[in-house]
Each structure stands twice: as C-alpha cells, then as structure tokens.
Amino acid sequence: MEKEHGHGKHQYGMVIDLDKCTGCGTCMTACAAENNVSVRPDESDKQRSIAWMQLFKITNGKEFPHTEVSYFPRPCMHCNENGRGHHVSPCVSVCPPTATQLDLDTGIVSQIYTRCIGCRYCQAACPYKARYFNWWDGYFPKGKGLERYLSPEVSPRMRGVVEKCTFCHHRLMRAKTKAYAEGRREIEEGEYITACAEACPAQAITFGDLNNPKHKVSQLIKSPYAFRLLERLNTKPKVYYLSTKDWVRKMADNYLPGEFKPVTKIGG
Amino acid sequence: MEKPAYSSAPSSKNGFISSLINRILKYDKSSTFLPPFSLGGWIFFLAGLIPNLILGWLIFPMVLYSSQPQPMNFNHALHLNPDKVDGIEGDTETDKCLFCHEFREDGTFAGIPKLAKCTECHDDPDSPLGESAPEKAFLTNYVAEEKEVPWLCYSRQPDCVYFSHIAHVKMGEIQCRVCHGDHAKTEKLPVYKENRLTGYSIDIWGRNIAGYKRHTWDRMKMDDCAECHTKMGHEENNACFVCHK
Amino acid sequence: MSIEITRRNFIQFLVGCVAGIHATPLPWKLTDDIAIWTQNWPWVPVPPVGEFTHVNSVCRLCPGGCGIKVRKVDERAVKIEGRTDYPLNPGGICPVGMGGLQLLYDETLRFPGPMKRVGPRGAGEFANISWEEALKLLNDRIARLRKEGRPQALAAVDGNPRRSTMSVMVERLLRAVGSRNYLNIPGAEDLSSMVGELMQGTEAPVAFDLENADYILSFGCGLLEGWGAPGRVLNAWGLWRSEPFKGKVRVVQIESRASNTASKADQWVPIKPGTETALALGLAHVIIKERLHDTRFVNDYAFGFNNWRSGYGKERMGFKEMVLKQYSPMRVAYVTGLNPDQIVSLAKEFARAKAPVAIFGKGKGNLSGSLYEAMAVHSLNALVGNINRPGGALVPEPLPLSSLPEVIPDDAARRGLEQGRLDQAGSWRYPFTRSLVNNLTEAILSASESPVDTLLIFSSNPAYTLPDGGAFRKALGKIPFLVSFSPFRDETALMCDLILPDHTYLEKMDDVAWPPGLQYPLYGVSRPVVDPLYNTKHAGDVIIHLAKGLGQAVGSAFPWKNYEEVLKARAKGLYEAGGGLTRFEEGQTPAWKMVNKASGSRPGYKSFDDMWKQIKGGGLWYKPSPAERNWEGLFKTPTGKFEFFSSRIELAFSRAAEKRPLQAVLKSMGVQQTGDEACMPHYEEPRLNVDRSAFPLQMVPYEMINLASDWIPNPPYLYKSLFDTQLLKDDSFAEINPKTAAKYGLKQGDLVMVKSPKGEVRVRLNLFEGAMPGMVYLPMGFGHTAYDEFLRGKGANPNDIVHGPKDPLSGYPIWWITPVKLVKV
Incomplete structure (x- = not known):
C-alpha cells in the first residue's frame, strides 16, 4: 500500500478507527452544526439531503444470529490524485469554472460556492458521493429563528451550488489566526482538528498532518489494518480507516472472489 | 492548435455571422451594407452617443449609489492628536490604529470598536471629555443608553470573503492605510454610499466609477488582493480557499 | 436641412447609443454588480460576525449531564461542543446534545410566554396571557382545592431525575399544599x-x-x-x-x-x-x-x-x-x-x-x-x-447534599396528606416502588370522576413517552385542569389548559445530581449560556412564587428568594462532607483512575461561598474516592x-x-411464585392473557442514540443521520427477519399495520438479518403529533400499541413483549 503524501508542505488527513466507531452520528451532527448545513423538514430523501459527513451502515450479510453491523463515517476524502496519476482530485479535474481546487499547501480540496455554477459535473466525478447539490435554498423560514445559530465562519449556501466537507477549513484559519496572535507561523498538532474529530465521543477520529511523522495520523496509517475506500481507483484519498474485521475491510473496495487478502501478519 | 480550415472559407457556406464579419473586415464601397455616414447621420449618431455618455458617467453613479450619513461624526484627526487627546498611544501609526481597532486575544480583528472600547475613556455619560457637539450626542444617545452606535462600515466584504487582518498587519507588516487609506488625518467621516444593487459600500469598487485606481487603497476587489499577493511574492495566497469561506 | 427619421438614421442613432454606453463604465460595472447581487440573495442568511467567546455549562437534555462548551458570537450561541475539562465526558458528547441549539432557537418548537388554551385540547390553540394572570389562575385553583378540603386532588408528573433539586422542589410544593400525589416518571435509576x-x-x-x-x-x-x-x-x-x-x-x-x-x-x-x-x-x-x-x-x-x-x-x-x-x-x-x-x-x-x-x-x-x-x-x-x-x-x-428544612403542613395540608397515594406506590401492593404513573392512569380511567383535579407536568411528555398504549392520553382528557411547565410544544403541553413555560436548559441554572451509573459522586450545575430568548420563567422560581402566593403555611416551606438559593442551600452539604474537587483539567488523570488510587485530593476552595462560586463557574463538584475493598459494615x-x-x-x-x-397478597403484587423464590430473583413468564394465534408475533420497541425518544424533542440535525430504511418520508420502519417476512409473504419496504390488542400503527418493513425471527422491532422517537414540521407526523410511536402485564412486585409496565400481528396495507 502506497502511503506517501509527498506533495506540498502539509497534507492534512484523517484516520477513522471503525473498531471504535459506535455509529452514534455525533460526527454528522457536529459537522452540520459547525458548517451551517441546512436541515429540511424531510431529510429522508438521501438523494437530496445534505450531509458533508455521512454515516453508512454495512452488515456482514450473515444470517441471524451471526449478523453484524458496522458503520462507515464518510467525509470528503480530499483525494490527492484523479486515478490516472495526475496530482489533482477527480472532482477538481472536471470543474469548468475552477470552483474547486486541491490546495497544494494543505492538501484540502476547496469548494467556492460563489464560483460554482451548479453543473454537478464534480458530483458525477466523485467516486465517494461526498458532494452534495443544493436543490433548494437553506431552510430558514421567516419567524422561525433558525438563522440565529448560524456560525459566521462558514458561508451559508444558496440554491444551485454544490457543497462538501472542507476538513473544517475555517478551523485551520482559526488556528492560524491564533498562532499569529501569539507570534507563531506554524500550528501545533491538535490546534487544528475538524469538528467531527473533536466531537467523537469514542475518539474514533484522529486528524492531523500526514506529512508530519510526529503527528498521530501518520503513525496510525502504518497499521496493517489501515485502508482507504475504493483504494484501487488510485484517487489517493487522505481519509484512512482502521478495522481489524476482515469483512469490514473487504467492504471498502470491490474484490473478485479470492482476491481479498486478510491481514495475517501483525506488525510492521 | 491550428485554425480550423473553414474559418477562411467562402462566407456563403458559413451562415450569417461569418458573412457579416467578412463584410465588415473587407468593407467594399460597392456593397450596400453600412455606407459612410452622411452629416445627418453623424447628428443621429451623436444624439445617441452623447446622452449615453452622460448617462453612463454622470447619472448612473448617482442612481447606483444611495448616500447615508453615519449616525454621528467621528473625528479621527482629533483623537490621534496627542495635544488634544491623551492616551491613544503607539510607536507606529499601525499601533495607534490598533489602539481602538484592536485584535482580540484569539487573533480576530474587532473592526469598528464597540461601545465598550469607547467607554474605556468616555466612561461617564455626564462628563464629556471635550466640547464638541457629537461627543455630547454620543454620551447622551449611546453611552447613557448603553446602546451600540450603528456605524456603517466602508470596507465590509461579502459573506463569502474571509480576510485575516492579523496575517496582513502583524505577520505581513502591512500598514492599515495600504488598504483603508489614511483615515488618521480626517476630521469628518466620509458619507457612506451604498450600492443599491449589491448592498456594499462604494469603497469596495472605489469612489471612481471607472474603477480607475491611483492608490492601493482606492479599491478592495479580489483582483486588488491578488495583485498585491503577486507583487509581494505570495502567489500561493491567490488560491481560492485562502480568502473564501 | 431637414432631419427626417429614416430607418437608416434610426440605426445610426442606435449605433451612437451603443458606442456611447460602452464608452462609459456602466455596462462593465453593472455586470460586476449583478454578479455580486446574484451571490447575495436577501433570503440567504448572513450570520453576523462578532467576538467569539465560549461558556462552559452542563447539558441537561438527559440525566447523563455531560460537560458542554458553548461557542458564542457576541450574544448568539452558535455551536455546542464537549468540554475537555469535565471528568465525565472528556471532549465528546452525544448527537442530541450536539444539536441542542436547534431546541433553543427554533421558535415554533417553543412557547414564547405563558399561555392559556383557547381551542380544543390537543389542537395547540393558545392565547398569550401575562405571567401575573397565569400564576393567579393556578394559584386560585390550588387555593380552592385547599379550601374545599381536597388538596390531594393536586398531582404532579415530573420528569426531572429523582435526586435533582427540581424534583425535590416539586415534591415539596405538593407536600406543603397537602398532596402526596407526586409522580416521577420511572426510569432505570x-x-x-x-x-x-x-x-x-x-x-x-x-x-x-x-x-x-x-x-x-x-x-x-x-x-x-x-x-x-x-x-x-x-x-x-x-x-x-x-x-x-x-x-x-x-x-x-x-x-x-x-x-x-x-x-x-x-x-x-x-x-x-x-x-x-x-x-x-x-x-x-x-x-x-x-x-x-x-x-x-x-x-x-x-x-x-x-x-x-x-x-x-x-x-x-x-x-x-x-x-x-x-x-x-x-x-x-x-x-x-x-x-x-x-x-x-x-x-x-x-x-x-x-x-x-x-x-x-x-x-x-x-x-x-x-x-x-x-x-x-x-x-x-x-x-x-x-x-x-x-x-x-x-x-x-x-450524594451528600443538604436536605431542605422539614415542611410543616398546616391543617388543610395535613388532611390531604392523610390520604393515600392515588398510584398506590409504597402501599402493601407495591411496597418498594416510589411512583407508578401507570397506576395513576388506571385510577383516573376507572373512576367516574377524575380524582385528580389539577395536574402539574414538569420536564416530561407522558402523553408521548409512556409505554401504555395511549392510556395516559385518555386519562389526561378526564382531568379538569392541566398545567404544563414545558418550554416545548410537546404532545402533553398541547393538551394543557395553562402553559407556564420554563427556560430551556441553555437559559437557566439547574443541577445534575450524580449522573446514572457513574462510579464516583458528581454534582453538575448548568448555567445560562444565553439570556432567556422569550418571556419564560424558571420553573423553580415559579414554584417559589406560587408557594408564597398560597399563604403563610405553604409559603413558609419556601423561604428562598429564588431557585439559585435552593441550589446553594443543598450544595452546602457537599462542602460539609469535605474533600470534593471543583476543577478538572484537560489531560489530568481520569477521575475513574483516581478511584483506584486514593490520591489525596486537595480541594481548591477555602469557604463554602468560595466553593459555590467555583461550582457555579465550572459547573462541577466531584469526589473520586477509592473503591472500598472492605465489605465489613x-x-x-x-x-x-x-x-x-x-x-x-x-x-x-x-x-x-x-x-x-398470602396467596392474595402475591396475586395482587403480580408474583406467580409462592415459595421462598418470591423473595429471591427468579424467572416468571409474564401472563399476557392474549390469544397468541391471533397475535403470533412480538413487538419489541428499541431506542437509538441518534433519535431522542424522551421528553426532549429530537434536534432536526439528527434526521440526517437516520437511514432511509429507518425513516422514509412520513413512514418509519419496523425491522423483521427475512424469514419472518417470507412466512407472511412480506417484502422489503411493504407498508403494514402492526396490530396489537391495544391498537395499530402503520409502518414500512425493513428486512434485517439482525432481527430475531418472530419479533417486530419498532424504533422509539417517531410518531410525534406535536412540535413543528421537523418532527410532526413522522413515523409511528410504538408506545401507542404497547400491551403487557405489570412487572411483578414493582408494578412497572412491561413494554418489551407486546403480542402483535402484521397486516399488509
């Protein structure tokens, strides 16, 4: 498994330990609250509802009582490559107005709502369905007062644009601003973490700089149990998962019969 | 890329648009299309031209912007004059600005000071520190009522813009005036003019309707940010996510 | 020279116009402005910027009482986060707590002030009244009951946890008035x-x-x-x-x-x-x-x-x-x-x-x-x-909280207190149970006239949450006067005649007395994160005010100026017990580890007032004490x-x-065993008295962490985390095993009625291998008929069809084995 993130200075990434993940959905709520994601009266149409961090439920498919359930929290993967060896995410390579970019310094895939023309090409290009189209304006009816909890750090979106997880980019800005106030140019590990990583009550999500060998994330991804979603598309996502369960790891990609190799040797 | 072969092909095959272009380029007196203007023609031409120039240069700016006075005057020059006002200190001009327009502990910029900042000096509603009428009005209307002054902001950017003052002022050592102009010497606050269409201050586009920029502080559009970034050798800061949220 | 307007001249004029306008900034400026205009629709909210601050408090959405840090921008609260300086939940909170701001700020979910019912019960039609008027209404009602010599007709249903100060206050009010009918919503605690x-x-x-x-x-x-x-x-x-x-x-x-x-x-x-x-x-x-x-x-x-x-x-x-x-x-x-x-x-x-x-x-x-x-x-x-x-x-x-001074009932109260409890809790039938709301329901439904005249409802939504097949709702209909203290427009409140809305948990000070199951004593105190948004009043203050209005005898049981004084009076016991801590720092040895290490904990306060100031500020008192290995005594x-x-x-x-x-005693208690086993834990198969051939399946309600099923409305954010096999449009899903489905010829997504002897609910089917064959699993937290468009009319409430006997000895309802059948719609 290739785990280099050579490009750029920082490569922020995430490791989600699925053995710890309890499927509680706090990450989703924290994300929506942090990023002013609009909630509509009907959120059950999953083609239309917006969740930057989405929880997917999987089962091992075995009969009762051998059934097991597990969860995949899925943020934007912030892919480093488009699958054909180019240093550009699949969505970025197709965006006509350059409304989304792969930032070289941080590895974060941006999304500029005011630049987005709503063509949804990026949505089609994203293998992880991490991009969401605003079919409506945010739901803030007059007199309901819901706009009162909106955070000024993230722009509320309008109808007709695509949005997605930004690794809480504004928190990077917040951390930088704080560092500048203290006369530092660099930020420490832990000063910038995403809202989901911060909120997880079971500490299943770790966030940090994959390029910094001292950061916990860059150590965690060396585990033999570490994997990425649809790894063989070669999109080089910066979101890793850990699971000691073979059936969970097998779900992460499409394997031919007999092709999946369970972890046999632990260590290294 | 090579030009497609058909661009110079006879016009008849290529429809109306290219035939029109060909006609204009290869203007031929024998052609009946667009003869040279006669004198009468020039009059009609000018009759169209001049009112439109007037409309565009004079009427349009008047219609586009509404003028609103600030709730009260603030005399920057007076406050920064050490002979008149004591206590606003700072080694540099920037430091003096930052005395009121301060950075908060978390590094965020407070912008126009809140009432609490003013009352650090003007703490008693009954005893003005100076003799000016605006100060008295300020004390009775705002300090005594504990009401914030509804200042109109000349440099408010759209919601999609993220701007870190501390990155520029502290880390970049850029003086306030580079973007905001020299407010320190003004005795009167300029009239606030708001673009009726966008809702933002005229100062973003610049007071010059043509967008002509003589000083760095004349305009605050995205291109102006990028221009400076590039000039200072920080081209990486022209990435979208640096200034957008 | 005559100037005629010919076609040609007109075109020349137009060319002049076009040339002229393009030689001005107008088209270019307008293009730019229109672009900006389209990016700033007036109906897309622009959150005002301001100073970021945070307020530490304690979440009171469940008895768990996590430490929360609320991020604010000027006066607005914009995000709830977990506190890293709280020993209970170092950093994390649950999804419901995370979505708490939607409960604070959703105006249509809340009562803006005291109200009086004007429409039929349950319709939610209320008229604004003043606090003075509202309190007088209730005051007169209680005074009348006391005058008529039946203060016991005042009852209260309270959802505050048993050890909390609010629950002590409500019980105290009833005692001072002269009623023993204080009912706490039963829970695992x-x-x-x-x-x-x-x-x-x-x-x-x-x-x-x-x-x-x-x-x-x-x-x-x-x-x-x-x-x-x-x-x-x-x-x-x-x-x-x-x-x-x-x-x-x-x-x-x-x-x-x-x-x-x-x-x-x-x-x-x-x-x-x-x-x-x-x-x-x-x-x-x-x-x-x-x-x-x-x-x-x-x-x-x-x-x-x-x-x-x-x-x-x-x-x-x-x-x-x-x-x-x-x-x-x-x-x-x-x-x-x-x-x-x-x-x-x-x-x-x-x-x-x-x-x-x-x-x-x-x-x-x-x-x-x-x-x-x-x-x-x-x-x-x-x-x-x-x-x-x-x-x-x-x-x-x-928890060493001080007990409040003894209530001295006056004559009127004493007469009421001589009467037994309507729910028979603590009587020979249910000797160990403190309160049984299901028995109150039965008492009301079986009487020709409701023995309860005025019912006060605190921090609970029994019309929705009780697993009783809708019986409590029916009982409510028989009670002449219902008073809700809920800040939210819940099912029970909509049936009430008078609304005296409490603040939400983010607007008030209140306590969490020892979160359930925790191994060391912890006392948490929430504090107002924002000023009250609406014309609401702290239910604790309302009780004090109400008591004082009921005359010297009742008023003297409440010698405090406000609720905070009561909290302080109780917290004094913590100081007297000695040795507790009021601070927990991030990265400190976890409190559960200190339980092992009998570390000499040094309290950081000098006097009780000092300690109280710290508890108010940090919201915390706890005492990691070593687990006793000694079983002696x-x-x-x-x-x-x-x-x-x-x-x-x-x-x-x-x-x-x-x-x-003895046989009759055991039978009344619901105990089938008659030997020595009855005094020991033993297994008895509950008697359902239902023809199992008519109801061959069993309905088991289940709870989810990402769906509030208690009295707190579900924060709408959480609907994002539900799968479309849990809620689709307005239908919730029952989980059944594919084998069960095959047996009855049912498919994934089928609409079915789940019928029990108590009623029926409509759901869709989700075939799930993890469901035990023969069982029908219904999620709790759906099927609201109140609140706003986010919650109302979504899915089915399994409580509506729960049918079962009482648990032996305790008398609690058995809600986990309702006999049901599935009928395809």
Whole structure:
C-alpha cells in the first residue's frame, strides 16, 4: 500500500478507527452544526439531503444470529490524485469554472460556492458521493429563528451550488489566526482538528498532518489494518480507516472472489 | 492548435455571422451594407452617443449609489492628536490604529470598536471629555443608553470573503492605510454610499466609477488582493480557499 | 436641412447609443454588480460576525449531564461542543446534545410566554396571557382545592431525575399544599435504587465501575444507544478499544436484536426478549456448580446464599439451591433460545475474568425495567464477589447534599396528606416502588370522576413517552385542569389548559445530581449560556412564587428568594462532607483512575461561598474516592449482609399478609411464585392473557442514540443521520427477519399495520438479518403529533400499541413483549 503524501508542505488527513466507531452520528451532527448545513423538514430523501459527513451502515450479510453491523463515517476524502496519476482530485479535474481546487499547501480540496455554477459535473466525478447539490435554498423560514445559530465562519449556501466537507477549513484559519496572535507561523498538532474529530465521543477520529511523522495520523496509517475506500481507483484519498474485521475491510473496495487478502501478519 | 480550415472559407457556406464579419473586415464601397455616414447621420449618431455618455458617467453613479450619513461624526484627526487627546498611544501609526481597532486575544480583528472600547475613556455619560457637539450626542444617545452606535462600515466584504487582518498587519507588516487609506488625518467621516444593487459600500469598487485606481487603497476587489499577493511574492495566497469561506 | 427619421438614421442613432454606453463604465460595472447581487440573495442568511467567546455549562437534555462548551458570537450561541475539562465526558458528547441549539432557537418548537388554551385540547390553540394572570389562575385553583378540603386532588408528573433539586422542589410544593400525589416518571435509576435497597441496603442506585472492568456482561443495556450517562459510556467504549485496554476488555451484549451495542460488542448473545432473568440465573447455576463463585463473599458477607433456618426453625431455601434446582443450562436454554454450551461457556468466562461486571437497565434506561431481572443480574456481581471493588458494581453513599428544612403542613395540608397515594406506590401492593404513573392512569380511567383535579407536568411528555398504549392520553382528557411547565410544544403541553413555560436548559441554572451509573459522586450545575430568548420563567422560581402566593403555611416551606438559593442551600452539604474537587483539567488523570488510587485530593476552595462560586463557574463538584475493598459494615440490609434472599421483600409479604391471605397478597403484587423464590430473583413468564394465534408475533420497541425518544424533542440535525430504511418520508420502519417476512409473504419496504390488542400503527418493513425471527422491532422517537414540521407526523410511536402485564412486585409496565400481528396495507 502506497502511503506517501509527498506533495506540498502539509497534507492534512484523517484516520477513522471503525473498531471504535459506535455509529452514534455525533460526527454528522457536529459537522452540520459547525458548517451551517441546512436541515429540511424531510431529510429522508438521501438523494437530496445534505450531509458533508455521512454515516453508512454495512452488515456482514450473515444470517441471524451471526449478523453484524458496522458503520462507515464518510467525509470528503480530499483525494490527492484523479486515478490516472495526475496530482489533482477527480472532482477538481472536471470543474469548468475552477470552483474547486486541491490546495497544494494543505492538501484540502476547496469548494467556492460563489464560483460554482451548479453543473454537478464534480458530483458525477466523485467516486465517494461526498458532494452534495443544493436543490433548494437553506431552510430558514421567516419567524422561525433558525438563522440565529448560524456560525459566521462558514458561508451559508444558496440554491444551485454544490457543497462538501472542507476538513473544517475555517478551523485551520482559526488556528492560524491564533498562532499569529501569539507570534507563531506554524500550528501545533491538535490546534487544528475538524469538528467531527473533536466531537467523537469514542475518539474514533484522529486528524492531523500526514506529512508530519510526529503527528498521530501518520503513525496510525502504518497499521496493517489501515485502508482507504475504493483504494484501487488510485484517487489517493487522505481519509484512512482502521478495522481489524476482515469483512469490514473487504467492504471498502470491490474484490473478485479470492482476491481479498486478510491481514495475517501483525506488525510492521 | 491550428485554425480550423473553414474559418477562411467562402462566407456563403458559413451562415450569417461569418458573412457579416467578412463584410465588415473587407468593407467594399460597392456593397450596400453600412455606407459612410452622411452629416445627418453623424447628428443621429451623436444624439445617441452623447446622452449615453452622460448617462453612463454622470447619472448612473448617482442612481447606483444611495448616500447615508453615519449616525454621528467621528473625528479621527482629533483623537490621534496627542495635544488634544491623551492616551491613544503607539510607536507606529499601525499601533495607534490598533489602539481602538484592536485584535482580540484569539487573533480576530474587532473592526469598528464597540461601545465598550469607547467607554474605556468616555466612561461617564455626564462628563464629556471635550466640547464638541457629537461627543455630547454620543454620551447622551449611546453611552447613557448603553446602546451600540450603528456605524456603517466602508470596507465590509461579502459573506463569502474571509480576510485575516492579523496575517496582513502583524505577520505581513502591512500598514492599515495600504488598504483603508489614511483615515488618521480626517476630521469628518466620509458619507457612506451604498450600492443599491449589491448592498456594499462604494469603497469596495472605489469612489471612481471607472474603477480607475491611483492608490492601493482606492479599491478592495479580489483582483486588488491578488495583485498585491503577486507583487509581494505570495502567489500561493491567490488560491481560492485562502480568502473564501 | 431637414432631419427626417429614416430607418437608416434610426440605426445610426442606435449605433451612437451603443458606442456611447460602452464608452462609459456602466455596462462593465453593472455586470460586476449583478454578479455580486446574484451571490447575495436577501433570503440567504448572513450570520453576523462578532467576538467569539465560549461558556462552559452542563447539558441537561438527559440525566447523563455531560460537560458542554458553548461557542458564542457576541450574544448568539452558535455551536455546542464537549468540554475537555469535565471528568465525565472528556471532549465528546452525544448527537442530541450536539444539536441542542436547534431546541433553543427554533421558535415554533417553543412557547414564547405563558399561555392559556383557547381551542380544543390537543389542537395547540393558545392565547398569550401575562405571567401575573397565569400564576393567579393556578394559584386560585390550588387555593380552592385547599379550601374545599381536597388538596390531594393536586398531582404532579415530573420528569426531572429523582435526586435533582427540581424534583425535590416539586415534591415539596405538593407536600406543603397537602398532596402526596407526586409522580416521577420511572426510569432505570429507580429500578437501580430498588435493587440497591433490597440487596445492599442502600437506597442509592447501584453504580458500575465500567472503565476499570475487563468483562462487561450487559443484559440489554444500550451502551451505545444512550444508556447511563452517554458521554461517559461512549468514552469508555473508546477506551476499551484503545491501548492499553485493547483486546483485554470483553463486552458481551445480551439482546434479541443486532443493535449497535450488540454488533460492536465482542460477543452478541441473542436471547428472547424478557428472558434475561432466566439467563442470569442460568449463569449463576453454572458458576455455582463449577465452584467459580467467590466463597468468601457468599459465605461471610451474603445472606440467603445457602439454605438457612428462620427464627421458627423452619428450613428456608437459599439462592444456591434454587438456582441449582431450577436453572440448569438445559432449562434456561429452552426458555432463552440459546444452546446450553453457550450458557456454560459464558458463565465460565464471566467468572474467570479479573474484574467482571454484570449490568442491567434496558435500552437507554429512560423506561422502567423489571425488578427481579435487575436483582438476578446483580446477584451475578455478588457471586463473583465483584462488589465495591475496582471494575465492579459499587455500593455508593448517597450524594451528600443538604436536605431542605422539614415542611410543616398546616391543617388543610395535613388532611390531604392523610390520604393515600392515588398510584398506590409504597402501599402493601407495591411496597418498594416510589411512583407508578401507570397506576395513576388506571385510577383516573376507572373512576367516574377524575380524582385528580389539577395536574402539574414538569420536564416530561407522558402523553408521548409512556409505554401504555395511549392510556395516559385518555386519562389526561378526564382531568379538569392541566398545567404544563414545558418550554416545548410537546404532545402533553398541547393538551394543557395553562402553559407556564420554563427556560430551556441553555437559559437557566439547574443541577445534575450524580449522573446514572457513574462510579464516583458528581454534582453538575448548568448555567445560562444565553439570556432567556422569550418571556419564560424558571420553573423553580415559579414554584417559589406560587408557594408564597398560597399563604403563610405553604409559603413558609419556601423561604428562598429564588431557585439559585435552593441550589446553594443543598450544595452546602457537599462542602460539609469535605474533600470534593471543583476543577478538572484537560489531560489530568481520569477521575475513574483516581478511584483506584486514593490520591489525596486537595480541594481548591477555602469557604463554602468560595466553593459555590467555583461550582457555579465550572459547573462541577466531584469526589473520586477509592473503591472500598472492605465489605465489613458495607451493607445496610436488615441482616447486615448482601442479600440474595431479600428479607425486606419477605417482611413486606408478611406485613401485607397480616390482613389478608398470602396467596392474595402475591396475586395482587403480580408474583406467580409462592415459595421462598418470591423473595429471591427468579424467572416468571409474564401472563399476557392474549390469544397468541391471533397475535403470533412480538413487538419489541428499541431506542437509538441518534433519535431522542424522551421528553426532549429530537434536534432536526439528527434526521440526517437516520437511514432511509429507518425513516422514509412520513413512514418509519419496523425491522423483521427475512424469514419472518417470507412466512407472511412480506417484502422489503411493504407498508403494514402492526396490530396489537391495544391498537395499530402503520409502518414500512425493513428486512434485517439482525432481527430475531418472530419479533417486530419498532424504533422509539417517531410518531410525534406535536412540535413543528421537523418532527410532526413522522413515523409511528410504538408506545401507542404497547400491551403487557405489570412487572411483578414493582408494578412497572412491561413494554418489551407486546403480542402483535402484521397486516399488509
């Protein structure tokens, strides 16, 4: 498994330990609250509802009582490559107005709502369905007062644009601003973490700089149990998962019969 | 890329648009299309031209912007004059600005000071520190009522813009005036003019309707940010996510 | 020269216009401005910028009481986060707590001020009235009841946790007025208190040292569904899966459905719902038979393990004999649906673990449970001697809060207090239960005229949350005057005649007295994060105000100016007890570790006032005390020992039998066993009195952590985390096994009616392999008829069709085995 993130200075990434993940959905709520994601009266149409961090439920498919359930929290993967060896995410390579970019310094895939023309090409290009189209304006009816909890750090979106997880980019800005106030140019590990990583009550999500060998994330991804979603598309996502369960790891990609190799040797 | 072969092909095959272009380029007196203007023609031409120039240069700016006075005057020059006002200190001009327009502990910029900042000096509603009428009005209307002054902001950017003052002022050592102009010497606050269409201050586009920029502080559009970034050798800061949220 | 307007001239004019306008900034500027305009639609909100601050407080959306840090921009609260400087939940909170701001700011979810009903009950038509007017209405009503000599017709249903100051205040008000009809919504904590009282002799709920345990045997506890204090349990779950515990802690979940807890546990033991008691006793059988039990504990510190002789010399059966005779793995396997080997290996694993702990409390613990079941589970902890040891079940001392001065009832009140409780809790029929809302419902429904004239409803939504097939709703209809103190427009409030809205938890000061199940005493205090948004009043202050308006006698029971003074008065006891801490720092040794280390904790305060200031500021008082290894003098039961055979139960039986035959006593209590077993945890199959051929399936309600099913409305954010096999448009889903579906010719997504003897609800079907065949699982938290468009009319509420007998001895409703059938729509 290739785990280099050579490009750029920082490569922020995430490791989600699925053995710890309890499927509680706090990450989703924290994300929506942090990023002013609009909630509509009907959120059950999953083609239309917006969740930057989405929880997917999987089962091992075995009969009762051998059934097991597990969860995949899925943020934007912030892919480093488009699958054909180019240093550009699949969505970025197709965006006509350059409304989304792969930032070289941080590895974060941006999304500029005011630049987005709503063509949804990026949505089609994203293998992880991490991009969401605003079919409506945010739901803030007059007199309901819901706009009162909106955070000024993230722009509320309008109808007709695509949005997605930004690794809480504004928190990077917040951390930088704080560092500048203290006369530092660099930020420490832990000063910038995403809202989901911060909120997880079971500490299943770790966030940090994959390029910094001292950061916990860059150590965690060396585990033999570490994997990425649809790894063989070669999109080089910066979101890793850990699971000691073979059936969970097998779900992460499409394997031919007999092709999946369970972890046999632990260590290294 | 090579030009497609058909661009110079006879016009008849290529429809109306290219035939029109060909006609204009290869203007031929024998052609009946667009003869040279006669004198009468020039009059009609000018009759169209001049009112439109007037409309565009004079009427349009008047219609586009509404003028609103600030709730009260603030005399920057007076406050920064050490002979008149004591206590606003700072080694540099920037430091003096930052005395009121301060950075908060978390590094965020407070912008126009809140009432609490003013009352650090003007703490008693009954005893003005100076003799000016605006100060008295300020004390009775705002300090005594504990009401914030509804200042109109000349440099408010759209919601999609993220701007870190501390990155520029502290880390970049850029003086306030580079973007905001020299407010320190003004005795009167300029009239606030708001673009009726966008809702933002005229100062973003610049007071010059043509967008002509003589000083760095004349305009605050995205291109102006990028221009400076590039000039200072920080081209990486022209990435979208640096200034957008 | 004449100027004619010819076609040609006109074109020349137009060319002039076009040339002219393009030589001005107009088109270019306008293009730019229109572009900006389209990016700034007036209906897309622009959140105002301002100064970022944060306020530390305590979440009071459930009894768990996590520490929360609320991020603010000027006066607005914009985000709730977990506190890293709180020992209970270092950093994390649950999804409901995370979405709390939607409950604060959603105006249509809340009452903007005191209101009077103008439409029919339940329609939600109210008119604004002033606080003065509203309080006078209630005041006159209560004064009239007292004048008429029937103050007992004032009753209260209260959802505040039993030990909280609010619950003390409500009960106190009723006592001062002259009514014993204070009813607390029953939950797992009440059951745990009863187990503590009967087996350990201390009324404090049993606590569990989960973080230090290495084998957690959970009898249906939704550890990942919100059981206990969710912030603490989820954190513990993360710890168990991290170094140095990784691979060393084993979690075993006993539950019929592959819930999150069951799936994520190391082992899932699927048993028929309601047979947990049998399994616990079956495990006891194996442990005793294999001599894996702690002989020192059961011989020296326990009573009723071996056979014993009563005062009259009669030989009585002990726990050992009962278990060995009646709960062989074969028999238990038959009852529970497991195989005998599984039972044997489970028992061995449990007994051989270093620090095994068996825990009880179904689902989140919001609902009542079964007393014999909880006792059976707790007897496993006793068998392995893991009581008051690190990683075991603890016998906690009650939180040392000062008790408030005694209420001195006046004559009018005394007359009312002489009357028995309407729910018969504490009477010979239900000797150990503190309150039984289901019995109040029966009393009202069976009487021609409601014995309750005025019902006060605090922090609860019984019309929606009670698992009673809608009976409480019917009872409400018979009560002449209903008063709600809810800040939210919930189902119960919509039926009320008078609304005296409380602040929400983010607008007020209140306490969390020891989160459920926590192994060390913790007292949390919330504080106003924002100023009250609407014309609401703290229910505690309203009570004080109300009492003072009811004359000297009632008023003198409330000598405080405001609710904060009451909190302070109670907290004084914490100071007097000495040794507690008011600060927890990020990165400090976790409080559960300090439990082991008897570290000399130095309180950082000098006086009580100083301590109170710190509690108010930090919201916290806690006392990590070392777990006692000494069992000497620990148990305050009549025998002074841990009781497998409860002498209090026996005493209650014999007292009740003084006036009537024992058989009749047991029958009234719902106990089928008549021998010595009745005083010990034992398994009885509930009698449903229903033709099972008409209702061949069983409906089991289940709870989810990402869907609030208690009185707190569900924050709309959480609907994002529900799958479209849980809620689709307006339909919620029942989970059934594909085999069950095949048997009845049903498919994924089919619309069905789930019919029980109590009624029917419409749901869609989700075929789930993790569902036990023969069972129908309905999620709790759907089917609201109140609140706003986010919650109303979504899915079905399983409480509406719950049908079952009462739990023996405790009298709580049994809600986990409703007989149902499925009818395709």
